Amino acid sequence: MTTDAVTTDPTIDLGAGRRSGTATLAQARDDARGRADISVEAMPYLPPSSSPHVPAGVDPAALTWAETVAGPGYTHATVARGTRIRLEDVEGDACAHVVVYSALNTAERLNVADTQKIPWQAYLGAGHPLLSGDGRVLATIATDGAGGHHDAFCGVTTLAGNASRYGAGEAHSATAAGRELLRLAGTKEGLEPRDLPPSVSFFKGVRVAADGALEWTGAAGAGASVELIAEMPLTILIANAAHPLDPRDDYTVTPLRVHAWAAAASAPSDPWWSATPERTRAYLNTQQHLLVKGIR
Amino acid sequence: MTVTWATHEADYFDRSEPSVPGAVVLDEEIAPRAGWSAVVRAGHVFTLVDVGGNQSGDCLVFDAADHAERYSVQATLVAQRNAYLVDGSVLLSNEGNPLMTIVANEVERQDTIGGACSKESNTLRYGHHTRFHHACRENFLLEGAAHGLGPRDLVSNINWFMNVPVEADGTLGIVDGISGPGKRVALRAERDVLVVISNCPQVNNPCNDFNPTPLRVIVTDPGEA
Numbered sequence: 001m002t003t004d005a006v007t008t009d010p011t012i013d014l015g016a017g018r019r020s021g022t023a024t025l026a027q028a029r030d031d032a033r034g035r036a037d038i039s040v041e042a043m044p045y046l047p048p049s050s051s052p053h054v055p056a057g058v059d060p061a062a063l064t065w066a067e068t069v070a071g072p073g074y075t076h077a078t079v080a081r082g083t084r085i086r087l088e089d090v091e092g093d094a095c096a097h098v099v100v101y102s103a104l105n106t107a108e109r110l111n112v113a114d115t116q117k118i119p120w121q122a123y124l125g126a127g128h129p130l131l132s133g134d135g136r137v138l139a140t141i142a143t144d145g146a147g148g149h150h151d152a153f154c155g156v157t158t159l160a161g162n163a164s165r166y167g168a169g170e171a172h173s174a175t176a177a178g179r180e181l182l183r184l185a186g187t188k189e190g191l192e193p194r195d196l197p198p199s200v201s202f203f204k205g206v207r208v209a210a211d212g213a214l215e216w217t218g219a220a221g222a223g224a225s226v227e228l229i230a231e232m233p234l235t236i237l238i239a240n241a242a243h244p245l246d247p248r249d250d251y252t253v254t255p256l257r258v259h260a261w262a263a264a265a266s267a268p269s270d271p272w273w274s275a276t277p278e279r280t281r282a283y284l285n286t287q288q289h290l291l292v293k294g295i296r
Numbered sequence: 297m298t299v300t301w302a303t304h305e306a307d308y309f310d311r312s313e314p315s316v317p318g319a320v321v322l323d324e325e326i327a328p329r330a331g332w333s334a335v336v337r338a339g340h341v342f343t344l345v346d347v348g349g350n351q352s353g354d355c356l357v358f359d360a361a362d363h364a365e366r367y368s369v370q371a372t373l374v375a376q377r378n379a380y381l382v383d384g385s386v387l388l389s390n391e392g393n394p395l396m397t398i399v400a401n402e403v404e405r406q407d408t409i410g411g412a413c414s415k416e417s418n419t420l421r422y423g424h425h426t427r428f429h430h431a432c433r434e435n436f437l438l439e440g441a442a443h444g445l446g447p448r449d450l451v452s453n454i455n456w457f458m459n460v461p462v463e464a465d466g467t468l469g470i471v472d473g474i475s476g477p478g479k480r481v482a483l484r485a486e487r488d489v490l491v492v493i494s495n496c497p498q499v500n501n502p503c504n505d506f507n508p509t510p511l512r513v514i515v516t517d518p519g520e521a
């Protein structure tokens with residue numbers, strides 16, 4: 001097989017197969033090294049400044065993380081306070097299932113109930129804080145370029161659910177369950193399955209009808225984006241997998257782009273800091289939590 | 297102002313009776329503001345009585361044999377395509393397996409969106425003067441510790457007898473309850489489950505009608521009538 005046969009279909013494992021003789025160690029080494037010329041859609045960009053997709057207005061030299069995540073696929077990182085994390089739905093069918101933890105103590109993690117209750121608002125949008133169960137802000141949705149097509153009600157699909165619906169849900173399958181991907185991502189950050197709380201989903205929307213019915217509103221379209229601000233040293237798990245309420249018969253998920261760069265944590269001058277009194281106190285709690293540890 | 301939380305036996309209390317008849321396996325009262333936990337065996341029915349009316353019973357459910365498998369609000373809501381728990385709702389685990397099924401319910405809708413109160417979130421919702429008010433998260437942590445559970449095991453919970461509407465623009469919050477003295481919810485255990493309850497001590501919102509009252513727990517074995 002030649003590189004001409006390499007597909008950019010992100011749902012297919014991209015091992016390129018036999019390319020040349022590998023009977024001897026020298027041949028095998030040359031063959032392995034020769035594979036580095038393969039370029040596909042879903043891959044990390046290293047150094048991050050070399051990303052072919054640097055977001056507008058961002059200094060490439062400031063990038064700390066640049067990657068296109070396959071669909072299905074996952075990624076994860078522990079980032080510094082003040083990191084700006086941009087997620088982009090490249091083709092219009094990404095779904096970024098996200099869990100965040102304080103990297104100072106991962107027992108402090110996303111609490112979806114508080115994230116909805118404290119702002120008195122169930123729907124995620126610009127300025128919405130992602131709150132921990134400890135009365136603090138882990139991250140803020142700074143910008144929403146997806147018109148509110150997000151969801152905090154439904155979480156991720158399960159192995160059993162995807163096996164029933166699509167025939168398979170394992171991480172190695174083309175119809176991987178979101179929970180299976182988050183489990184793997186978490187494991188690599190030192191977390192166990194019990195550490196996976198309810199998650200939030202970007203780029204697929206759900207609304208609640210008057211009778212409580214959950215209604216699917218789908219995607220915002222290709223190029224939709226959100227930007228998160230890490231308000232603490234933050235561990236973030238991201239699974240790009242079909243949404244549990246996706247009504248389509250076929251498991252559908254397209255690549256997710258991640259860029260992160262060093263920026264500033266939220267400050268009193270940011271509009272969301274004082275958007276509601278509850279949020280102000282959440283930022284004050286966060287500020288004091290870090291202040292007493294000597295973290296600025 | 298000094299606030300105390302004395303437990304008064306009120307003449308309007310209604311302790312009711314089990315929703316599903318059977319041999320009584322357990323019959324206990326959860327004092328106002330206290331935590332409670334027990335394993336409910338597969339097939340047994342757990343009845344929770346709102347003795348004083350509009351008293352939130354915050355509830356977590358774990359597989360008794362594997363605590364890593366536990367109630368998932370998100371899996372539960374996805375499966376029923378609805379944000380509220382009603383008669384027939386199946387409480388699913390994070391792996392999508394049935395833990396308990398609501399077999400009787402006398403409140404129009406039960407909440408599982410509003411989460412538990414905590415000393416920490418109280419400071420956000422009501423101000424820093426509430427920092428030393430007792431809270432459900434304290435009860436969950438203390439009851440959970442008896443079973444080897446800790447902060448990592450606290451997930452979004454159910455609030456029996458609490459009312460959390462979601463409006464069209466996404467506004468949601470805790471409003472006056474729609475329960476009353478003696479109203480019940482009953483659940484059949486689909487496997488052996490650990491049930492953890494916090495009889496909510498909150499006095500800064502209407503989830504307890506600003507007056508914490510007792511809850512009664514009755515577990516019956518319908519096979520041993």
